[in-house]
Amino acid sequence: MNRKDRRAAQRLGRSADVGAADQAQQLFAQALQHHRLGQFPEAERYYRSMLAVKPKHEHSLYNLGLLALQTGRNELGAEMLGKAIAINGRDPEWRYNYGYSLQQGGRLDEAAEEYGHAVALKPDYAEAHLNLGNLLLRLGRLTEATVSYQRVAALKPDFAETHYNLGNVLAMQGKTDEAVACFERSIAIKPLAEAHNNLGIALANDPARAEQALAHYRQALAINPRFVEAETNIANLHAARGEYEKAAELFGKIVKANPDHVDAHESLARVLIVAGKAVTAIPILAQALKLRETPTAKSLFVTCLRQVRSGADHPALRELTLRALTESWGDPADVADFVQSLIKAGPETGPAIARATAAWPKRLTAAELFGGVDVERIFADRLLSTWLEIARVTDLGTERFLTLARAVLLRRAGEASPSAIGGNELRFWAALAQQCFTNDYVFAATAEEDAAAARLRDSLAAALDSGAPVGEAQLFAAATFGRFDSLLNAARLLDHDWSDEVQAVLTQQLVEPQQERDLAVALPRLTPVTDEVSRQVQGQYEHNPYPRWIKAPPAPERMPAQLRQYSFFDTMQHPYGETDGAGVEALIAGCGTGRHVVEIAQRYPKARILAVDLSMASLGYAARKTRELGLTNVEYAQADILELGNLGRSFDVIEASGVLHHMRDPFAGWRVLLSLLKPQGYMQIGLYSELARQQIVAARRFIAERGYGAGADDIRRARQDLIAASADPLLKEVTALGDFYTVSDCRDLLFHVQEVRFTLPQIDAFLRETGLRFVGFDLDASLRSAYAARFPDDPTMTNLEQWHIFETQYPRTFINMYQFWVQRSL
Numbered sequence: 001m002n003r004k005d006r007r008a009a010q011r012l013g014r015s016a017d018v019g020a021a022d023q024a025q026q027l028f029a030q031a032l033q034h035h036r037l038g039q040f041p042e043a044e045r046y047y048r049s050m051l052a053v054k055p056k057h058e059h060s061l062y063n064l065g066l067l068a069l070q071t072g073r074n075e076l077g078a079e080m081l082g083k084a085i086a087i088n089g090r091d092p093e094w095r096y097n098y099g100y101s102l103q104q105g106g107r108l109d110e111a112a113e114e115y116g117h118a119v120a121l122k123p124d125y126a127e128a129h130l131n132l133g134n135l136l137l138r139l140g141r142l143t144e145a146t147v148s149y150q151r152v153a154a155l156k157p158d159f160a161e162t163h164y165n166l167g168n169v170l171a172m173q174g175k176t177d178e179a180v181a182c183f184e185r186s187i188a189i190k191p192l193a194e195a196h197n198n199l200g201i202a203l204a205n206d207p208a209r210a211e212q213a214l215a216h217y218r219q220a221l222a223i224n225p226r227f228v229e230a231e232t233n234i235a236n237l238h239a240a241r242g243e244y245e246k247a248a249e250l251f252g253k254i255v256k257a258n259p260d261h262v263d264a265h266e267s268l269a270r271v272l273i274v275a276g277k278a279v280t281a282i283p284i285l286a287q288a289l290k291l292r293e294t295p296t297a298k299s300l301f302v303t304c305l306r307q308v309r310s311g312a313d314h315p316a317l318r319e320l321t322l323r324a325l326t327e328s329w330g331d332p333a334d335v336a337d338f339v340q341s342l343i344k345a346g347p348e349t350g351p352a353i354a355r356a357t358a359a360w361p362k363r364l365t366a367a368e369l370f371g372g373v374d375v376e377r378i379f380a381d382r383l384l385s386t387w388l389e390i391a392r393v394t395d396l397g398t399e400r401f402l403t404l405a406r407a408v409l410l411r412r413a414g415e416a417s418p419s420a421i422g423g424n425e426l427r428f429w430a431a432l433a434q435q436c437f438t439n440d441y442v443f444a445a446t447a448e449e450d451a452a453a454a455r456l457r458d459s460l461a462a463a464l465d466s467g468a469p470v471g472e473a474q475l476f477a478a479a480t481f482g483r484f485d486s487l488l489n490a491a492r493l494l495d496h497d498w499s500d501e502v503q504a505v506l507t508q509q510l511v512e513p514q515q516e517r518d519l520a521v522a523l524p525r526l527t528p529v530t531d532e533v534s535r536q537v538q539g540q541y542e543h544n545p546y547p548r549w550i551k552a553p554p555a556p557e558r559m560p561a562q563l564r565q566y567s568f569f570d571t572m573q574h575p576y577g578e579t580d581g582a583g584v585e586a587l588i589a590g591c592g593t594g595r596h597v598v599e600i601a602q603r604y605p606k607a608r609i610l611a612v613d614l615s616m617a618s619l620g621y622a623a624r625k626t627r628e629l630g631l632t633n634v635e636y637a638q639a640d641i642l643e644l645g646n647l648g649r650s651f652d653v654i655e656a657s658g659v660l661h662h663m664r665d666p667f668a669g670w671r672v673l674l675s676l677l678k679p680q681g682y683m684q685i686g687l688y689s690e691l692a693r694q695q696i697v698a699a700r701r702f703i704a705e706r707g708y709g710a711g712a713d714d715i716r717r718a719r720q721d722l723i724a725a726s727a728d729p730l731l732k733e734v735t736a737l738g739d740f741y742t743v744s745d746c747r748d749l750l751f752h753v754q755e756v757r758f759t760l761p762q763i764d765a766f767l768r769e770t771g772l773r774f775v776g777f778d779l780d781a782s783l784r785s786a787y788a789a790r791f792p793d794d795p796t797m798t799n800l801e802q803w804h805i806f807e808t809q810y811p812r813t814f815i816n817m818y819q820f821w822v823q824r825s826l
Helices: 023-036 040-053 058-070 074-087 092-104 108-121 126-138 142-155 160-172 176-189 193-204 207-223 228-240 244-257 262-274 278-291 295-308 315-326 332-345 349-359 366-370 375-379 382-390 396-413 423-438 447-466 472-479 490-495 500-522 532-543 561-566 595-603 616-628 641-646 666-675 694-705 712-724 729-734 743-750 760-770 781-790 800-809
Strands: 585-589 608-613 634-638 651-657 677-687 773-777 818-823
Touching: 023 040, 023 058, 040 058, 058 074, 058 092, 074 092, 092 108, 092 126, 108 126, 126 142, 126 160, 142 160, 160 176, 160 193, 176 193, 193 207, 193 228, 207 228, 228 244, 228 262, 244 262, 262 278, 262 295, 262 781, 278 295, 278 315, 295 315, 295 332, 315 332, 315 382, 332 349, 332 382, 332 396, 349 366, 349 396, 366 375, 366 396, 375 423, 382 423, 396 423, 396 447, 396 472, 423 472, 423 500, 447 472, 447 490, 472 500, 490 500, 500 616, 532 616, 585 595, 595 608, 595 616, 595 651, 608 616, 616 634, 641 666, 651 666, 666 677, 666 760, 694 712, 694 729, 694 743, 712 743, 760 773, 760 800, 760 818, 781 800
Parallel strands: 585 608, 585 651, 608 634, 651 677
Antiparallel strands: 677 818, 773 818
């Protein structure tokens, strides 16, 4: 928006008629003469001389303030003008100029107040109304800004910029038709390129007026051929129609003509991603990040990695990926496949993983496993160590390499005098210990390894009891086979002065679990847990909180208005509002370990969130992570959804993803939650799909036939049997799922005490019965595009009968659950 501050004429103040002989009058007269001639140093000298004689001479104070503004000394200008106003605040021009000085100094609220005084003293002061409107717009006070612009329009109906500004502020309030009328009036007076462009944006909100929008974008370019924003909007319009090749072509031309234009690079990458060409988008985003590191470019880079899933190793790409992980550009789980493909493509680590896979289940010596290369290069693989520290390994080959590496460490720890560990090797073993804790010790172990690990833990406990020294090799080896908080006298480990790597392992295994227990004890219990199925589910998650996560993804960015067609939320008012969630009461039912809660709390810091779960262990984990991140807008409590009907509260938003399908009667739980939802409130639901989970059904049948229980040892053995049964395509599919790679996640995936699966016709029937409006699925843009191509007659993508046809044709569409939003009527 091109807005210009309008200064007053800054008319110099005049003195009172006090007689030519008066010294003060002579000083002031000379000051005025020099000031009018642009002789500012001389003028200032006379003004100050005048003030030495008459310290409260209002005109000298005022004019000295103006002179200071004219010579770039805003702070002095505001000071002098403020003193003048304190003596005489009845002149609207004085008030205006004082407001201008405050605005220049960043004191925006005070400046708005002074402009307000100016227009109160002089209601027809058009420039003051205009500056006030511009400032109110900057402050986000849109309704007041609208009033100011409307007054300017009434005073100066032929001033094109006023109608343009009024159109902008109306558009920001969603008053599209009024905004269009203002832009058209502005253009009729003076055909500004910016007005044509913004009129196009307003018209583009209505798909039926897209051609009109396109015409105005072209008019903007006819006036200003180098107007990049108009070119961008034309490309976005083609993208909105699903014409991705055309959009990419146009964005490509913009990038070529404007190689330093970061937004153009990002827009081109976004269109390529939506078109399923994420590989092509990666170098474009790499260039964008070189130009300027924006949150949008970082988020899009992570989106690319999620879609690409695998890639050849390249130093620049590896470095960007490493930064994405360490700086939390996105959720590590989203890029697991890509990161692990880079690790396996590494020149040293890759062959070691291949050797482990080929030898499995044989245990290899250190030389056999790490090969003839300098083993230090494997230990120095920062991408591997970082991944082990912050995420779950979800690749079978990498798991087998780490399992054999753990065996190497165990043998080394069992030596009479194991050598000291340092440098990159220290970090590698520490990272492996952290990974083993994160995956709940899911790696397969031989009977000999279990016995050796037990002896090692006994010797470690004895050393702690006697005060004998503990070596890092013994400590790390023990940490890769079991939790320290189950070890006698383990807390004494915290009394030692360890390296940062060792301290990280001890913090993870001893300090944080104790924090979680302490926090859980202090949390309120809102309801009893009496339902038998609820109690069984509670017991499962007390033993195996799900999921165990380390790094929170960043809060998602608000998508630019002209790009909302790429987003699921284009069919609804955003349930948490357009900004910070102020005034929104939200319930997260079945919050687990709090990963999603944290995302919502970060994105909407002023929303009030109640997060409940059956499991105190899960809630303790969630509370710790929330506290670590400094979030204060979340209240955690234990509760059973079935008992929440008497809570005595209602909510604008309720989210229940991945919880209802673990109830005896999911629809009963859904009805309870519905009773807590305010009229017009939104509800997000996540349910298992019957069609998408046939591989889970096959695996659960396989497990039941072999009599495996849900204990950790049985889960480990069952995993190996499922891996060995890879000739069955359904069972092989299970082993590719991320949740297969930790004990807790695998229990949730394959050994859950209660699981109900749904079809879309069942969900549709319930929505019709309860009068809920289906708003839409939360899906990747590529899936939305595929559905749009299959069913172009359903632009809102809310026809569940057609979605059922689509899912029947593509049964893995909802592999991660049906995730959708509904809205309650009055």
